[in-house]
Amino acid sequence: MKIAVLTGAGVSAESGLKTFRDSNGLWEGHDVMSVASPQGFANDPALVLDFYNQRRKQLLEVSPNAAHKALAQLENKHDVTIITQNVDDLHERAGSTNVLHLHGELLKVRSTFDEDLILDWKTDLNIGDFCEHNHQLRPHIVWFGEAVPLIEVAAEIVEQADAVIIVGTSMQVYPAAGLIQYAREDALCYFVDPHPSIQSNSRITVIAEKASTGVPKVMKAIEKLS
Numbered sequence: 001m002k003i004a005v006l007t008g009a010g011v012s013a014e015s016g017l018k019t020f021r022d023s024n025g026l027w028e029g030h031d032v033m034s035v036a037s038p039q040g041f042a043n044d045p046a047l048v049l050d051f052y053n054q055r056r057k058q059l060l061e062v063s064p065n066a067a068h069k070a071l072a073q074l075e076n077k078h079d080v081t082i083i084t085q086n087v088d089d090l091h092e093r094a095g096s097t098n099v100l101h102l103h104g105e106l107l108k109v110r111s112t113f114d115e116d117l118i119l120d121w122k123t124d125l126n127i128g129d130f131c132e133h134n135h136q137l138r139p140h141i142v143w144f145g146e147a148v149p150l151i152e153v154a155a156e157i158v159e160q161a162d163a164v165i166i167v168g169t170s171m172q173v174y175p176a177a178g179l180i181q182y183a184r185e186d187a188l189c190y191f192v193d194p195h196p197s198i199q200s201n202s203r204i205t206v207i208a209e210k211a212s213t214g215v216p217k218v219m220k221a222i223e224k225l226s
């Protein structure tokens with residue numbers, strides 16, 4: 001079975017990474033637009049780089065949870081693509097091998113001169129860390145107002161899926177939130193979230209639980225059907 005999994009911050013919540021909208025609009029105490037927008041970076045690059053340095057340090061101290069692991073196990077029997085809005089690498093560390101990061105990756109940086117010049121980066125990134133063209137490096141993150149280059153690829157994956165599993169997203173940020181519209185009429189759709197933003201209907205089964213218990217339940221349901 002072809003399975004498309006769309007995850008958001010909620011899938012990493014039980015690993016200890018804060019979600020966005022559960023923290024009343026702040027991200028670790030910062031107004032999102034001051035640390036996750038091109039304007040914020042232009043206004044105070046040192047603040048933005050330090051913010052992501054903190055996020056990178058925090059990521060290296062946390063681990064995948066049962067939901068990441070269950071989704072990785074799915075690959076043993078099915079053709080799975082994880083389409084995540086998250087910039088953490090917890091899906092990969094849990095064993096998922098086909099992960100598409102719609103909003104970029106915390107453990108990568110890129111040149112402010114050539115956006116295709118992307119480097120792996122696990123340590124602090126500071127002002128003066130330049131690319132080979134002598135331009136400042138920046139986090140390889142899609143900031144608010146920037147394009148989401150992988151959205152078309154993601155839509156095609158959802159369109160081809162026999163099952164779509166949505167975990168831990170408030171479905172408030174487009175274009176990612178619009179991906180559910182691409183699910184085929186005959187596709188099985190599951191939505192796992194303790195505070196779901198949508199209701200169960202003829203097409204979508206909502207499991208109003210945390211990812212660590214809700215995702216294994218989806219696995220069982222899919223095994224029964226396949």
Ligand code: APR
Nearest residue numbers: 008009010013019020021085168169170173193195210211
């Ligand atoms: N298990 C599953 N879901 C959970 C859990 C949990 N343990 N805890 C919280 N949630 C749910 C919340 O109920 C909420 O619906 O996770 C969702 C998190 O929503 P947001 O904080 O809005 O995160 P997300 O949907 O990923 O945000 C999308 O917005 O800030 C931008 O670019 C950023 O990628 C992010 C995008």
